Amino acid sequence: MKDQQELVTLEEMLNFREEKVWLQSKFKEAHKDSVIVAIGMNIPGPRKTSPDIMKAFQAGGQAIFDSLQEQKILVEEEMEIIKKEGCLKILAVKSEDPLLIKKIMIDIEETHPLGRLFDIDVYDKSGKGMSREQLGTTVRRCLLCGQEAKACGRSRNHTIEELYKRVEDIIKSWLLEVR
Numbered sequence: 001m002k003d004q005q006e007l008v009t010l011e012e013m014l015n016f017r018e019e020k021v022w023l024q025s026k027f028k029e030a031h032k033d034s035v036i037v038a039i040g041m042n043i044p045g046p047r048k049t050s051p052d053i054m055k056a057f058q059a060g061g062q063a064i065f066d067s068l069q070e071q072k073i074l075v076e077e078e079m080e081i082i083k084k085e086g087c088l089k090i091l092a093v094k095s096e097d098p099l100l101i102k103k104i105m106i107d108i109e110e111t112h113p114l115g116r117l118f119d120i121d122v123y124d125k126s127g128k129g130m131s132r133e134q135l136g137t138t139v140r141r142c143l144l145c146g147q148e149a150k151a152c153g154r155s156r157n158h159t160i161e162e163l164y165k166r167v168e169d170i171i172k173s174w175l176l177e178v179r
Helices: 010-030 051-070 098-111 149-155 160-178
Strands: 035-041 075-083 086-093 118-123
Touching: 010 035, 010 075, 010 086, 035 051, 035 098, 051 075, 051 086, 051 098, 051 118, 051 160, 098 118
Parallel strands: none
Antiparallel strands: 035 086, 035 118, 075 086
16 A cells, blocks of 8 residues: 555445455355454545554454453454555454344444444354344444434535544544553
């Protein structure tokens, strides 16, 4: 990757989304008896990577690993993809309870200083995605106004610039804490 801050086109983002789905399905095929965890970043707009976003992404992966290790849950294998279109880490986790894994991931999203920027998905052994609703957990909220994130995004209540600035502010605050 030459320029980590290179802008990404809509077509490139959509192709990367398809590539992520394909990679996750291949990973699932290789780990039929595992729960699959995938983490990416919620970054609005055409700039999906930067040195600070990469630090935040690495912190998310570490938070997952630490939380699973705390619970004595084994990570069998992991794969990481980093491109200008974004980042993806996929883990095969040895667990009989995908809802427990989802609960652990929601806890990271809710309590980690960068948690709102993490997009952590959990898939059971059949490949079905586990949802927040299955655990009675609230939906994700908008970075700016606190409304339901998906509804806010659909109605385009905020500009990409406003949202991206908020992402940068969250990461900068976190970087000041960890230095």
